[in-house]
Amino acid sequence: EAGVAQSPRYKIIEKRQSVAFWCNPISGHATLYWYQQILGQGPKLLIQFQNNGVVDDSQLPKDRFSAERLKGVDSTLKIQPAKLEDSAVYLCASSPAVRGYEQYFGPGTRLTVT
Amino acid sequence: AQTVTQSQPEMSVQEAETVTLSCTYDTSESDYYLFWYKQPPSRQMILVIRQEAYKQQNATENRFSVNFQKAAKSFSLKISDSQLGDAAMYFCAYFHANAGGTSYGKLTFGQGTILTVHP
Structure with missing residues (x-):
């Protein structure tokens, strides 16, 4: 069974530029999560999708971050414009529909904003 | 709001020895799940062990076991016979x-403990 895929693995941009990350969850997983992990800290949930609907986006800085999950499969997280404090690892995870506690993580994207 | 606290920023152990990582949490709920994840330098978050709060028996996975104290809201991880490959950040x-049921919910993570294994 293929795991959660993410791309790119690394991205370096200048502040005020925009960037997008892509995630492909495990086949059949209805729930998809985006977490932000700042260096030296634990991951923090940004947004959670159930199929193509948003379940929780209370921690998403909506003035600059946006996310979508078209057709309930792949998802894209965008930052526009980026700030220095957005430098972090962005982790995508997915889980089966009725077992939200069973989350599988992708390898993450390391973003550096200069 | 739920919080998870790991009071040990760093721990070290000799190869083949045993080490225990500590975790405390704060919640008013009675039904929940607790986890230990391992994150090596590759950044891949790997599930080590899971404990359901309604189960009194402590979870065990090979060399990994937990000490779950529900009343004390404590959840420690014991790694026996430590191996070089166990070196990682543990959350x-x-x-x-x-x-809405177990379909909905989020993981709340602690700050992590860096484990070093000495040969």
């Missing part, structure tokens, strides 16, 4: 399902 995490 304690908490999950409580929202009102």
